[in-house]
Amino acid sequence: xxxxxxxSIEQLVxxxxxxxxxxxxxLIRNISLIRPITTKQGVYRVLxxxxxxxxxxxxxxxxxxxxxxxxxxxxxxxxxxxxxLSSSDGFxxxxxxxxxxxxxxxxxxxxxxxxxxxxxxxxxNKNLDLTEPIFxxxxxxxxxxxxxxxEQELIRAIEExxxxxxxTIANDYFLNRELRKKFQGDYFQxxxxxxxxxxxxxxxxxxFGDVLIEVFIDKKIANQLDLFFQNTKFFNTNTKxxxxxxxxxxxxxxxxxxxxxxxxxxxxSILVKNFYIIKR
Numbered sequence: 001x002x003x004x005x006x007x008s009i010e011q012l013v014x015x016x017x018x019x020x021x022x023x024x025x026x027l028i029r030n031i032s033l034i035r036p037i038t039t040k041q042g043v044y045r046v047l048x049x050x051x052x053x054x055x056x057x058x059x060x061x062x063x064x065x066x067x068x069x070x071x072x073x074x075x076x077x078x079x080x081x082x083x084x085l086s087s088s089d090g091f092x093x094x095x096x097x098x099x100x101x102x103x104x105x106x107x108x109x110x111x112x113x114x115x116x117x118x119x120x121x122x123x124x125n126k127n128l129d130l131t132e133p134i135f136x137x138x139x140x141x142x143x144x145x146x147x148x149x150x151e152q153e154l155i156r157a158i159e160e161x162x163x164x165x166x167x168t169i170a171n172d173y174f175l176n177r178e179l180r181k182k183f184q185g186d187y188f189q190x191x192x193x194x195x196x197x198x199x200x201x202x203x204x205x206x207x208f209g210d211v212l213i214e215v216f217i218d219k220k221i222a223n224q225l226d227l228f229f230q231n232t233k234f235f236n237t238n239t240k241x242x243x244x245x246x247x248x249x250x251x252x253x254x255x256x257x258x259x260x261x262x263x264x265x266x267x268x269s270i271l272v273k274n275f276y277i278i279k280r
Contacts, residue, residue: 009038009046014065017056021064071248075115075150094120094257095127097211102258110217110247114143117215117255118150122157124208131280133164135207135271137197139222140171140229141179146243159187166275168193170201173229191274201226207268210261218251 007015012031016022022030028043047063050056055069097103107113125134144151158165167183169176169192176192183190202222204215217225224246232239 007035009035009042010050013043013046013050014055017063017065021062023061024063025061027063067244071111071244074111094123097257097259099210099259099261102256105255107253107255108250110221110253113215113217113253113255114147114150117213118154120213120257121154121206124211124213125157125161125163128208128211130161130163132209133166133277134158135268136165136167137205137271138167138169139201139204140173140225141169141176142225142243142247144179144182145175145235145240146247162187164189164278166271167191168197168271168274170196170198171226171229174233175229175235186276186278189275197270205267207264210259210264212256212258212260212264214256214258216254218253221246221249221251
């Protein structure tokens with residue numbers, strides 16, 4: 001028997017839809033060519049299951065993979081790849097990075113970058129000195145709007161540690177201002193700068209003591225994000241889809257992990273004056 005005939009109907013549906021949207025009639029025809037024993041009723045049963053699991057979307061007679069499910073799976077597999085294919089010492093080696101050393105990663109889109117970035121943030125938050133606040137510098141806070149689930153996970157992890165997070169935003173746009181309501185109190189402080197600390201609109205960083213995570217996103221995509229934040233006065237399904245489209249584009253994105261006491265101290269001195277530091 002051809003090995004393709006051993007695939008389940010669910011596997012066949014996902015594999016066929018991987019190539020793009022298709023009508024239910026053509027989907028059933030394609031499955032029958034690969035797996036002749038399949039009934040129409042069997043295919044419809046699987047389609048109902050996949051729809052309930054939010055893996056597919058059915059619009060009229062057309063069937064597509066759910067983009068949100070695709071992104072979720074993309075993030076899952078990108079993290080799995082880094083976990084299993086990273087250096088033999090694993091992620092914990094980052095905690096032992098030496099002064100002036102750095103590790104550089106490249107990502108083809110912002111979804112993949114942010115997935116790895118968030119994972120590293122959780123590791124450093126869990127293992128580094130709790131008395132040190134985390135400094136965050138973002139030109140625009142697109143993460144909270146585009147990747148709400150992962151951002152909530154970060155917030156929960158930080159709250160569990162009672163750690164201060166001091167967030168500086170470079171652009172005084174409506175969507176950035178709206179997030180003041182989300183980050184209030186002594187532990188989460190949120191400041192929108194009235195002046196440009198850094199010229200580059202594609203430069204983001206986090207500081208954990210002497211450890212730096214620096215991110216340089218694709219310049220073209222950074223410009224698109226700037227325009228999106230400048231022009232968006234409310235956030236709904238349509239504007240979210242536009243934001244997701246922007247961050248899903250292919251581009252040249254770089255994340256650098258380093259230990260640099262002098263540079264970390266200098267960056268903190270630029271940002272710290274706008275915050276209240278809790279004495280431990």
